[in-house]
Amino acid sequence: AAGVIQSPRHLIKEKRETATLKCYPIPRHDTVYWYQQGPGQDPQFLISFYEKMQSDKGSIPDRFSAQQFSDYHSELNMSSLELGDSALYFCASSLKEVSGTEAFFGQGTRLTVV
Amino acid sequence: GEDVEQSLFLSVREGDSSVINCTYTDSSSTYLYWYKQEPGAGLQLLTYIFSNMDMKQDQRLTVLLNKKDKHLSLRIADTQTGDSAIYFCAEEDGGSQGNLIFGKGTKLSVKP
Numbered sequence: 013a014a015g016v017i018q019s020p021r022h023l024i025k026e027k028r029e030t031a032t033l034k035c036y037p038i039p040r041h042d043t044v045y046w047y048q049q050g051p052g053q054d055p056q057f058l059i060s061f062y063e064k065m066q067s068d069k070g071s072i073p074d075r076f077s078a079q080q081f082s083d084y085h086s087e088l089n090m091s092s093l094e095l096g097d098s099a100l101y102f103c104a105s106s107l108k109e110v111s112g113t114e115a116f117f118g119q120g121t122r123l124t125v126v
Numbered sequence: 127g128e129d130v131e132q133s134l135f136l137s138v139r140e141g142d143s144s145v146i147n148c149t150y151t152d153s154s155s156t157y158l159y160w161y162k163q164e165p166g167a168g169l170q171l172l173t174y175i176f177s178n179m180d181m182k183q184d185q186r187l188t189v190l191l192n193k194k195d196k197h198l199s200l201r202i203a204d205t206q207t208g209d210s211a212i213y214f215c216a217e218e219d220g221g222s223q224g225n226l227i228f229g230k231g232t233k234l235s236v237k238p
Contacts (some may be wrong), residue, residue: 023153043218045224054214056227057168068225102169115224117169 014038016105016118024124025093033121037105043067044086045115046078047102055102061086062108071126093125130229132215137235144202146232148215151196155217158191159226160200164211172200172213202234210236 017036023032037044043062047055048071057070061080072078075093080086084105090097100122104115131149138144150158159174175182175189175198177200182189188201202209216226 043224047227054230055226057219057227059226060225068219070219070225104169104224108224114171114174115226116171118169 016103016116017056018101018103018118018121021119022124024126026126027093027095029093029125031123032088033090033092033101033103033123034085035088035118036107036115037084037086037103038093038116040118041105041107042084043106043108044080044084045104045106046072046086046088047104047117049102049120050096051099053099088109090123095097095125098123099126130215131229132229132232134230135233135235137237138205139158140205140236140238142205144200144205144209144234144236146200146202146213146215146234147227148198148200148213149169150198150215150217150227150229152217152219152227153193153196154220157218158189158198160187160189160198161214161228162211163214163231164190169214172233182219205234205236207236207238210234 019023045060046058049055058072060068064080078088100120102120104117160172161169176202186203188197214231215229219225
């Protein structure tokens with residue numbers, strides 16, 4: 013079965029550079045969520061989109077922005093990267109209308125800022 | 127703010143049962159979740175329980191929910207070395223599906 017696909021799997025950037033992470037949800041899923049997991053930390057919710065509109069906002073820095081496109085894929089744009097942005101970034105998708113829906117997670121993008 | 131608490135480590139012998147405990151604060155969570163994360167891998171949904179249920183069993187996994195005490199537990203029967211991973215408990219933030227608040231994770235080590 014198709015799962016959530018994230019690209020790239022690994023990314024190395026220098027400080028002050030920009031990074032773009034992509035997420036392709038499970039087909040027919042209309043909601044995507046972004047999470048950040050620092051080394052040895054629990055995942056922290058960043059932001060979510062439903063039907064291309066932002067639906068919830070968590071602890072996302074102002075340097076980050078995200079959007080969901082008409083094909084429901086989402087991109088997380090990160091500018092002025094800092095060393096502390098090094099983390100595993102997860103995307104999850106779900107079908108909002110389904111009660112008790114599971115949020116299926118992708119394998120994550122490991123971002124290393126040097 | 128909302129918070130989810132878990133013990134950080136658990137060590138068991140292969141074949142024993144493992145019990146991972148979690149306390150949460152958001153009583154508006156419709157569902158509570160257990161996720162498994164193997165080293166360097168993504169989050170795998172293990173199971174979830176509807177907040178009006180006391181117990182849910184799924185093969186080797188048993189979830190117990192005490193809503194009054196806001197206590198959730200995950201029991202793994204006949205624990206295998208392949209069960210070694212970090213287990214995250216998660217609640218829904220303000221009852222919002224998919225906007226999850228995770229605990230710090232319990233690292234389960236299974237010794238042969």
